[in-house]
Amino acid sequence: EPEVTQTPSHQVTQMGQEVILRCVPISNHLYFYWYRQILGQKVEFLVSFYNNEISEKSEIFDDQFSVERPDGSNFTLKIRSTKLEDSAMYFCASSGPRSPSGVPQETQYFGPGTRLLVL
Amino acid sequence: LAKTTQPISMDSYEGQEVNITCSHNNIATNDYITWYQQFPSQGPRFIIQGYKTKVTNEVASLFIPADRKSSTLSLPRVSLSDTAVYYCLRTLTGGGNKLTFGTGTQLKVEL
Numbered sequence: 001e002p003e004v005t006q007t008p009s010h011q012v013t014q015m016g017q018e019v020i021l022r023c024v025p026i027s028n029h030l031y032f033y034w035y036r037q038i039l040g041q042k043v044e045f046l047v048s049f050y051n052n053e054i055s056e057k058s059e060i061f062d063d064q065f066s067v068e069r070p071d072g073s074n075f076t077l078k079i080r081s082t083k084l085e086d087s088a089m090y091f092c093a094s095s096g097p098r099s100p101s102g103v104p105q106e107t108q109y110f111g112p113g114t115r116l117l118v119l
Numbered sequence: 120l121a122k123t124t125q126p127i128s129m130d131s132y133e134g135q136e137v138n139i140t141c142s143h144n145n146i147a148t149n150d151y152i153t154w155y156q157q158f159p160s161q162g163p164r165f166i167i168q169g170y171k172t173k174v175t176n177e178v179a180s181l182f183i184p185a186d187r188k189s190s191t192l193s194l195p196r197v198s199l200s201d202t203a204v205y206y207c208l209r210t211l212t213g214g215g216n217k218l219t220f221g222t223g224t225q226l227k228v229e230l
Contacts, residue, residue, distance in 0.1 A: 113160070
């Protein structure tokens with residue numbers, strides 16, 4: 001079964017540094033997402049991306065965040081100047097237009113996540 | 120989408136059937152009910168989706184009564200590997216819609 005991959009699996013950075021989290025969505029998918037999960041808390045939506053532009057973003061996704069699809073396979077999340085409170089697990093997801101038989105078209109497939117620790 | 124309500128935690132033993140109920144009193148006509156599973160330090164994984172009545176796949180069954188104000192995820196004969204957090208979500212069809220997760224139900228399966 002195709003899967004979403006993410007790199008790195010872990011990243012430690014100093015406050016104020018820039019980080020880039022990388023994702024390779026499932027190859028025929030058209031919709032891409034970033035979510036984050038602070039330790040012990042809910043999975044929170046950050047941003048969705050379609051047709052090379054942001055479709056929707058949450059209040060968390062402020063000017064310090066940006067997303068890019070630099071080529072046909074990668075989808076990246078950049079945090080320009082990290083804060084302590086950015087420490088979390090970051091999940092990339094992708095969806096549509098085709099899913100395995102019996103699975104709804106809009107089902108989002110999540111990657112394994114990148115654990116970001118800001119010191 | 121407004122929130123759903125589900126128990127914070129449940130305990131079970133291997134081989135038992137587990138039913139997790141979710142309340143969604145204000146569900147809208149366009150909403151589907153979708154369940155995801157999350158293991159520690161992993162991304163959520165789709166389990167099942169339904170609109171009304173009963174849906175079954177190789178992993179679980181989903182029961183949604185006619186008023187659609189609640190739903191029940193049924194896991195037959197659980198094993199230790201089913202220990203995870205289970206999320207009940209209201210979702211829209213079509214691509215690109217964000218998922219809104221609640222706190223989920225932490226299921227713990229013991230021997």
